[in-house]
Amino acid sequence: MLTINYFIWFTQDCLREVKFVMPASKTNVECAANKKGIFVSSTGTEQGKTILASGIAAWWKSVTGAAPAVWKPVQSGVQWGASNADSYRLKWGGGLEDKQEQDIVSLAFSAPLSPLAAAARENVSINCAALRREGITRLSQGLPLVVEGAGGVAVPFANTYTMCSLASDLELPMLIVAQPLLGTISHTVTAVHYAREQGIPDIAVVMGGLAPEQLEREHECEENAQIIAEQAQVPVLGRLPWIPQPVMHDPHAWSSWRAQWVEAMSRVSLLCDWLMGRMNEVNKERCADSSSLTSDC
Numbered sequence: 040m041l042t043i044n045y046f047i048w049f050t051q052d053c054l055r056e057v058k059f060v061m062p063a064s065k066t067n068v069e070c071a072a073n074k075k076g077i078f079v080s081s082t083g084t085e086q087g088k089t090i091l092a093s094g095i096a097a098w099w100k101s102v103t104g105a106a107p108a109v110w111k112p113v114q115s116g117v118q119w120g121a122s123n124a125d126s127y128r129l130k131w132g133g134g135l136e137d138k139q140e141q142d143i144v145s146l147a148f149s150a151p152l153s154p155l156a157a158a159a160r161e162n163v164s165i166n167c168a169a170l171r172r173e174g175i176t177r178l179s180q181g182l183p184l185v186v187e188g189a190g191g192v193a194v195p196f197a198n199t200y201t202m203c204s205l206a207s208d209l210e211l212p213m214l215i216v217a218q219p220l221l222g223t224i225s226h227t228v229t230a231v232h233y234a235r236e237q238g239i240p241d242i243a244v245v246m247g248g249l250a251p252e253q254l255e256r257e258h259e260c261e262e263n264a265q266i267i268a269e270q271a272q273v274p275v276l277g278r279l280p281w282i283p284q285p286v287m288h289d290p291h292a293w294s295s296w297r298a299q300w301v302e303a304m305s306r307v308s309l310l311c312d313w314l315m316g317r318m319n320e321v322n323k324e325r326c327a328d329s330s331s332l333t334s335d336c
């Protein structure tokens with residue numbers, strides 16, 4: 040317990056910096072050999088990243104027998120332990136009951152803002168070099184890593200360091216959750232182009248779930264998916280199931296959510312195949328040049 044607490048304190052202390060202090064200078068970081076994982080992002084906030092990231096963890100555990108590692112670098116706008124906190128939903132949705140929320144989320148800020156702005160409200164700035172090092176460390180632990188960003192692809196941790204900067208530095212494939220209905224095409228095509236420009240070559244899109252009252256618009260979602268695939272030249276892997284997560288502290292309700300999610304997600308076969316390829320592969324070539332992992336924000 041002492042070790043765990045020390046680790047949490049150490050991690051959080053390193054990632055926070057007093058405002059106006061420059062981020063840590065260039066340091067050589069060991070490349071994470073055998074790294075594998077994905078970065079779950081989206082076209083904006085509230086698009087279903089936590090649902091998907093936790094659902095991927097539950098699915099992976101059901102398929103392989105072992106949970107993956109799950110990491111949300113920074114969360115904002117919630118309190119530890121609250122049932123709407125991503126740290127709580129990733130823990131229980133992912134079937135990571137043996138983890139503490141602080142093992143999953145490195146930094147938490149109370150303002151419901153981008154990590155950059157939420158940190159500034161608390162007079163700190165986020166040390167991106169430390170964030171990157173922590174990503175490398177987590178990728179080196181031998182488990183596939185599922186990372187959830189905060190908000191959409193271009194949301195900043197720091198002035199010149201966004202969700203895509205971290206995904207690119209960690210050389211992770213990116214899975215973008217897109218809103219399924221009217222308004223999604225421009226946002227999604229733009230997000231894919233931005234992610235490519237930021238140095239992420241392996242990108243896929245998945246359409247967010249349709250709530251029961253939206254199901255009659257299934258065809259519209261399919262058309263949007265086809266148009267996005269054409270316009271952005273990106274694989275669109277299907278549509279997520281709609282399965283609301285429990286809002287109470289009830290392990291049985293969470294276990295039931297995981298079972299329903301896994302059963303439904305297994306039928307989204309393109310998504311499962313894409314994930315299997317990225318979470319299983321041992322990609323040593325990605326480690327050829329570790330210098331890109333160490334540039335400053």
Ligand SMILES: Nc1ncnc2c1ncn2[C@@H]1O[C@H](COP(=O)(O)OP(=O)(O)OP(=O)(O)O)[C@@H](O)[C@H]1O
Binds near residue numbers: 083084088125284
């Ligand atoms: N597939 C789905 N099934 C059921 N509920 C969903 C689904 N997708 C989204 N929701 C609901 O929509 C809301 C937003 O989803 P979620 O919290 O996963 O978004 P997010 O992209 O992780 O947001 P943030 O940027 O805050 O991390 C939640 O209340 C969630 O329960």
Ligand SMILES: C[C@H](N)[C@@H](CCCCCC(=O)O)NC(=O)O
Binds near residue numbers: 125153
């Ligand atoms: C407060 C939100 N829920 C979210 C941060 C969203 C930032 C969105 C910024 C923007 O696009 O304007 N926090 C989080 O994912 O922990």
Ligand SMILES: [Mg+2]
Binds near residue numbers: 089
């Ligand atoms: Mg989330």
